[in-house]
Amino acid sequence: MAVKIAVLKEAAGENRVSATPETAKKFAALGALVAVENGAGEGASVPDSDYEAAGATVGDRQSTLTGADIILGVQGPDPAAIEVAKPGAWIVASLSPFAERARVDAYAARGFEALAMELMPRITRAQSMDILSSQSNLAGYKAVVLAASEYGRAFPMMMTAAGTVSAARAFVMGVGVAGLQAIATARRLGAQVSATDVRSATKEQIQSLGAKPIFVENVEGIEGEGSGGYATEMSGEYQRAQAELVSGHIAKQDIVITTALIPGRAAPRLISDAQLATMRRGSVIVDLAAEAGGNVEGAVAGETVVRHGVKIIGASNVAGRLAADASALFSRNLYNFLSAFWDKDSNRPILDEEIGDAIRLTRDGKVVHPRLLG
Template sequence: MRVAVLKETRSGETRVAATPETVKKYVGMGLDVAVESGAGLASGFIDSAYAEAGATIAADAAAALAGAGIVLAVRAPEAELPRGALLLGTLGADAAAAAAYAAAGVDACSMELLPRITRAQSMDVLSSQANLAGYRAVIEGAGAYDRGFPMMMTAAGTVPAANVFVMGAGVAGLQAIATARRLGGRVSATDVRPAAKEEIKSLGATFVGYEDEESKAAQTAGGYAKQLSAEFYAKQAEVVAAHIAKQDVVVCTALVQGRRAPTLVTAAMVESMKPGSVIVDIAADAGGNCALTQPGEMVVTPNGVKILGFTNWPGRLPAAASALYARNLLTFLSTFWDKDAKAPKLPEDDDIVKGVALTRGGAVVHPLMQPAS
């Protein structure tokens, strides 16, 4: 069976779905791997490294896809895929896209829908990428902040430690807290999920937030934050408004699966911040947690606050992000690999498969991707 690894075509996408390390393991599983020329270049993986690992270098996407039974991608491919192929990627699919995959006879698995269960941890693409995003967000924030992170005592005077506020304590937020602490910042954080308070404190940060009966049920069974009422967010905003005015760097990481990111930092809050303060909005891909975020851009407000609204935060660490993402896909395929048939076998009743499978055998099978009646 042939595995096709495509060069990403989405603007600004620097990652690749397989690395020389994972290609070597696929070859060891008995697979023929075809890598589109230049697929790994933005991540620091050159064609010759893939060739040395046992891959065939294809001149273009069509050549890589010829006869492929498995297609690995980061984002949804634009190329026409072979009928009957298994597609693995973070497809960001909706009902229309799922219907298109079904019509094309492609068995599509959207890996960002993976359930957050113990068995799936090593193939959890959202967690692996969010971890890097949280780290990179603080590094970018430190670079944009013009006063330095740690307290520095010099003969000319003392530079105070930066006050860092992390909004959202999921995987990205917890990594942001840990990174800001390592850099010497005074760190506080908030999250609506009840379990997050102790996690925040365990990393040495101060918890800030509003708590009530609604917040006690603010987490799904899969570990994601739920969308809460407008009344709750208004009360939460009151609590953080006074706090945010004193912060030097604010890192926004709050996402709700499948929905636009909630607005946590209002224009009024931005106006209350000191000149030279920095807001880093990891949620920019989903619209942003800050009301003034411009996705894909860095803006400076009239009162001198820098807002970093870069998109594809994991892609700002392409080598590491690609390495982790590629291992996630390899683990998924290895878990559902039939050694005798030398082909993937995805049991329909498996919780992981049910979570990610959009289409199978020409039909849409994921409950969230069914056309509206």
Template sequence: MRVAVLRERRAAETRVAATPETVKKLIGLGNTVAVETGAGMASGIPDSAYAEAGAEIAADPGAALAGAGIVLAVRAPEAAELAKIPRGALLIGTLQADAAAAKAYAEAGIDACAMELLPRITRAQSMDVLSSQANLAGYRAVIEAAETFDRGFPMLMTAAGTIPAANVFIMGAGVAGLQAIATARRLGGRVSATDVRPAAKEEIKSLGASFVGYEDEESKAAQTAGGYAKQLSAEFYAKQAEVVAGHIAKQDIVVTTALVQGRKAPTLVTEAMVHSMKPGSVIVDIASDAGGNVALTKPGEAVTTANGVKILGWSNWPGRIAGASSALYARNLLTFLTTFWDKEGKKPALKEDDEIVKGVALTRAGAVVHPSLASA
């Protein structure tokens, strides 16, 4: 079977869906692999590295996709690429998992698997693209905060005097937030964090950060069975805001990471909170692609407010550490394929009744099959 890997064309996307490491393993399964020229350059992987791993270097999307039975992608292909994917091919990536996109995949005869919908179960941990990418996003957010902040993270004692440690506040203690806490601690910051999910309090403390937050009966049910944060009431967010408002005013760096699956990111930092911070303070909004957690975030941009607070709202935070993100993402996709690989037939065998397959499959044999979209 031919596996095609395209160069990503979406704005700000620097990652690639396969690396020389995973190409070798895909070939070892009995496949041929075609990689579009330049696909890995933004991740530091030249065409020659793919060629050495055994891949064919294709001059354009059409050449890569000709005869392909499997297409690996980071983001949903654009219309021009989608039209070139052979009918019956299996498309795997973080796809635009909405009704319109699913209909387009079905009409094109493509079996599409949206890896962002992977259920959070033990069997699926090694193929969880959201977790692998969020981990690196949390790390990168703190590194970029440190680069932007005009003082150091640790307490610095010199003959000329002492510079105090930076006060760092992490909002949201999911995978990204926990990595941000750990990274900020390693850099020597004085770290605190908040999260609406009840289990997060102990996780925050276990990393050496202090917990800040409002807790009530509603917050006890703030987590889905899949481990994601639930959308809570406006009243809860108002009370949470009261608790954190005074805390934010004392912070040098704030990193916001809160996402609600399938919905706009909640606004956690209001305009008034931003204006309460000291000049030179830094806010990093990891949720910028989902609308942002900060009222003054401009998605895709870095801005400085009138009171001198710098807000980093870059798009695609995992893509800002593309080499590592691509390596982990490519392994996630490889694990998904090998888990459902028919060794004798040398092809994927996606069992329709499998919990993982049911979670990610958008379309099959020209029909929309995902439960949340089939009737849309």
């Protein structure tokens, strides 16, 4: 019997969709039945007719979920909104297990197998399945665009008959996927760009994009590299040295983009109120970690606040502001994941231990992920 894949319309405020007509067609080619909820693609400018042309059926939520073996989502669906789904169905989405533990427990109680795509291990064969990378790339780009729209001056240097306009100075804190794209985007807009990270290995990456690396020197033995390529928390000695370095540099900056996140933990504080007070009025900060508590003191998720004359944009769901492109990439991540494990004999995906155990939150009515059991 063919596997049924359900594609849900996201809750209000989320414009992305977890499958596009492109991936729906690919799932159908694997032998799956694809059911899409009415209006699921509206926020990403995808009409229902495009899904139907790709071989999917389109209907209300109940018909979409009835008999579904796999439920795709961008954000984890409310358990109450998927009650008609059968026990044992997979939920494949970004599930925020540490922030939304009650929802994870509800999935377990209902018998769903919840697979948190943001926990995908950063190994070579899983790169094409990594939703954090695909969405962070867009977020880094959009963060600079947001900053440019709020900044009351031009980014590039301009030489005119009336005089010269100096180039904006942009500082990127955290050089992961989002940070690297932010550097590249700010450079394309003509800013003078500098960047910093706790991982010394990123210095060459910063330089390769034409930006100036700002790093703590003379603090030995601190590389900042955690498992899977993520940054780790630094020692008190390093944090003090970094704070001193940043304080002197940030006072000269017009634009700051902060991107530092540690999975499953509150975002590290990178900029204090005292440091904000040294920046010139009209400067702009975009905090991409605002939803995780913020890298900037005073940042509020989803809001723009002004402190000491500095605008702080508490960015939330930044990739979702580029819904069409973000959906295309996100949906390919999900397709790459499921198709990689597709078993031709049973005509359904069968996960291996390495990836399955890394992302599986619930199974057989229980919460099973080690990080949720401690």
